[in-house]
Amino acid sequence: MSRDDVTKRQPNTIHADRRPIGTSSVSARPTRQSDLDWVVALESRPENARFVLQWPRDRHRAALADRSIAHWVVCEHDEPVGYMILAQVRIGAASVELVRLVIGPKGRGLGRAALEIARRFVFERLGAHRLWLDVFENNERARRLYRAAGFQEEGTLREAVERDGRYASLVVYSQLAGEAVEVPS
Numbered sequence: 001m002s003r004d005d006v007t008k009r010q011p012n013t014i015h016a017d018r019r020p021i022g023t024s025s026v027s028a029r030p031t032r033q034s035d036l037d038w039v040v041a042l043e044s045r046p047e048n049a050r051f052v053l054q055w056p057r058d059r060h061r062a063a064l065a066d067r068s069i070a071h072w073v074v075c076e077h078d079e080p081v082g083y084m085i086l087a088q089v090r091i092g093a094a095s096v097e098l099v100r101l102v103i104g105p106k107g108r109g110l111g112r113a114a115l116e117i118a119r120r121f122v123f124e125r126l127g128a129h130r131l132w133l134d135v136f137e138n139n140e141r142a143r144r145l146y147r148a149a150g151f152q153e154e155g156t157l158r159e160a161v162e163r164d165g166r167y168a169s170l171v172v173y174s175q176l177a178g179e180a181v182e183v184p185s
């Protein structure tokens with residue numbers, strides 16, 4: 001669907017439709033205030049903290065109130081298993097950022113399913129043109145996931161952030177609407 005199609009169909013719609021989307025077993029719904037302790041605890045687990053920046057609870061809470069941010073809990077059979085955050089969310093957006101994707105039980109295909117939900121939300125619901133993200137260079141699991149989902153590597157932000165007294169590089173990935181591939185759930 002082109003950006004024009006979306007604008008014509010929903011001329012007065014500024015913000016995204018935030019109904020839950022997903023497959024029968026994996027879905028995503030807007031994060032609630034009552035989820036936030038769980039979100040912060042998951043984010044700070046060592047296996048996640050290595051790869052994602054740490055937000056205080058208040059920063060997550062502010063994100064819930066920000067209409068340009070989609071803060072979602074990822075559920076398997078309605079049980080929370082992870083969360084993801086998208087920014088610059090609006091109908092017909094030129095470029096939407098996947099700010100964060102964290103899954104608790106790893107290696108079971110849940111990250112792949114969550115990423116597919118994000119892609120569908122961005123390209124089908126928003127009619128956006130581009131979905132992009134950055135990832136720490138040493139995050140092999142996530143990089144493999146993004147490549148498998150059809151994201152293209154755009155380049156490296158060399159030593160762009162300081163972590164634990166060292167500089168770390170970030171790799172940028174993106175996908176354009178026309179490049180979206182169907183990933184089996």
Ligand SMILES: CC(C)(COP(=O)(O)OP(=O)(O)OC[C@H]1O[C@@H](n2cnc3c(N)ncnc32)[C@H](O)[C@@H]1OP(=O)(O)O)[C@@H](O)C(=O)NCCC(=O)NCCS
Pocket residue numbers: 047048051052100101102103104105106107108109110111112113133134135136139140141142144145148
């Ligand atoms: C990255 C993350 C979201 C992936 O979710 P997941 O549920 O563990 O991943 P999946 O089981 O869906 O696997 C997705 C792909 O990752 C790759 N993968 C899985 N385990 C891996 C491992 N131990 N090493 C390398 N690659 C691995 C596989 O290529 C897999 O694709 P495949 O099914 O074609 O083999 C999750 O591991 C996570 O939360 N990690 C910590 C936080 C993080 O790094 N977030 C991303 C920041 S950009």
